[in-house]
Amino acid sequence: MDLAAKLALYGNSAKPEAKQSPVTPEKQGRLNPAGDDVRYGDANANAATDGVIEEKPAKEIPNDQDPGVTRPGQSLTFDNISLEPLGDGLYFRQIRFHSLELGGASLQKLLGQPMQYLDDLLPSGPRLSQAPGMVHRDEVLFLDTETTGLSRGPGNFPFLYGLAWFEGSSLVFEQYFLDGPGAEDRFHTRLSELLTSFGAICTYNGKSFDIPVIRNRFVLLGERFRAPPIHLDLYHFWKSMFGGYSRKKGPGKNDVLSSSASASASASASSSSSSVGGQRRASATPKSVEKRSFRQMDMERDVLGFVREDDLPGAQVPQVYFDYRKYARKERMAQVLHHNELDLQGLALLFLRAVAVVDERRNQEDLFRSGIARMFWRHGKAEEAKRILEELHSYGNYEESLLYSDRRLLALILKKRGQYESAFQIHRRLFEKYHCMHSCLEVARFQEKKERDIRAALGTVKSGLAFLEFRGADTESRIFKDLQKRRKRLQASVSEES
Structure with a gap:
């Protein structure tokens, strides 16, 4: 027609x-x-x-x-x-x-x-x-x-x-x-x-x-x-409860989080497939997928079973x-x-x-607690988000992809609240373990501005650039150019000191 x-x-x-x-x-x-x-x-x-x-x-x-x-x-x-x-x-x-x-x-x-x-x-x-x-x-x-x-x-x-x-x-x-x-x-x-x-x-x-x-x-x-x-x-x-994007266990070429849906597991609405009132109950067995759909019927399946x-x-x-x-x-x-x-x-x-998920957040699985923290952060409730993320951070043994992205968010919250030393320690571990280039920049900034150690900051930047070049990163990417500019400026500062 x-x-x-x-x-x-x-x-x-x-x-x-x-x-x-x-x-x-x-x-x-x-x-x-x-x-x-x-x-x-x-x-x-x-x-x-x-x-x-x-x-x-x-x-x-x-x-x-x-x-x-x-x-x-x-x-x-x-x-x-x-x-x-x-x-x-x-x-x-x-x-x-x-x-x-x-x-x-x-x-x-x-x-x-x-x-x-x-x-x-x-x-x-x-x-x-x-x-x-x-x-x-x-x-x-x-x-x-x-x-x-x-x-x-x-x-x-x-x-x-x-x-x-x-x-x-x-x-x-x-x-x-x-x-x-x-x-x-x-x-x-x-x-x-x-x-x-x-x-x-x-x-x-x-x-x-x-x-x-x-x-x-x-x-x-x-x-x-x-x-x-x-x-x-x-x-x-x-x-937000299921992530909303794929959390990477390590950095990609340019260390940018993918905008695809979360690869996290589905909610445990039921543990097996059965029949209730003539309706088929969906199994809530966790599935690891590259992309997730967030249509209402998908959430009915994953959350309600x-x-x-x-x-x-x-x-x-x-x-x-x-x-x-x-x-x-x-x-x-x-x-x-x-x-x-x-x-x-x-x-x-x-x-x-x-x-129920928000009210019982202390008893929820780590996936939902991570999502609740992000929701609180978007809603301007930084203290609530910080408290949840610090609890998850202290475990250190929950899902690796959640651990990576949640530590980045926790470091961001700590920095905005003026707790620079705590944020620096988290960024340093993220750079060492995951080669996170955003954390590389944060570590270099802290070493230069707070510790006044220009040589240490230059070493951090060189290490980050070497890793990106080894991985064949896009030399036109913003993170690559930012590191190059910082290296040039730090090298000039070191030359002046000499």
């Missing part, structure tokens, strides 16, 4: 002439009766969509002749999923999960952990009207969207919104389906009202995608999107929606709604695991 055909899909969806107050269905919102899983407009949300869908092009049918087109005021049904109308092409369903298990992660067990505040997950400094520790888990709104494209521009239309939050011992899930852009005005009113009840928003890569897309759609309608003051993006949190089965790939979602709008093909839309539901379930449990 070309761009013109896709744009034509929106021709029949007129925007309402005037903004109207939203029609809230009975039992909608954050107040719901207790009991078993409560599902509004959902006949059987757990049932899987089986069968292979033919990809033959369907004949285009006019809306007024197609018996499958939903009339205004009617429920909208996709296979076993039913959504209630809110008006103007906006449809809604709600599920209350009292029990939920994904792989080895249980909602009830994670909700029972003692730490329920977000202070350690957030940057330090005055950024809220209230104290950061006062943001409770029940004040976090989880959000995920399904859109018609992968760009962040205003032409990308979010047609499905998944929202969730904790209420007591339950997870409340709401899903809003926009049957065309004409439903946006009504939904934006509902979303704006809902956001005022929360102090934080949680997404997975939402800082880079979901929130910019939503903000652009608000601007397109002449509105302003007011998000909660705190945005916790779990993509960045879990990426959950592997999605028969899930619709996210890349296929836009085409399924276009087929529904143009050809009234509804057979795969249930998979889109189920995919979004899984995203919200996984997001909520990954959030609870993040809280």
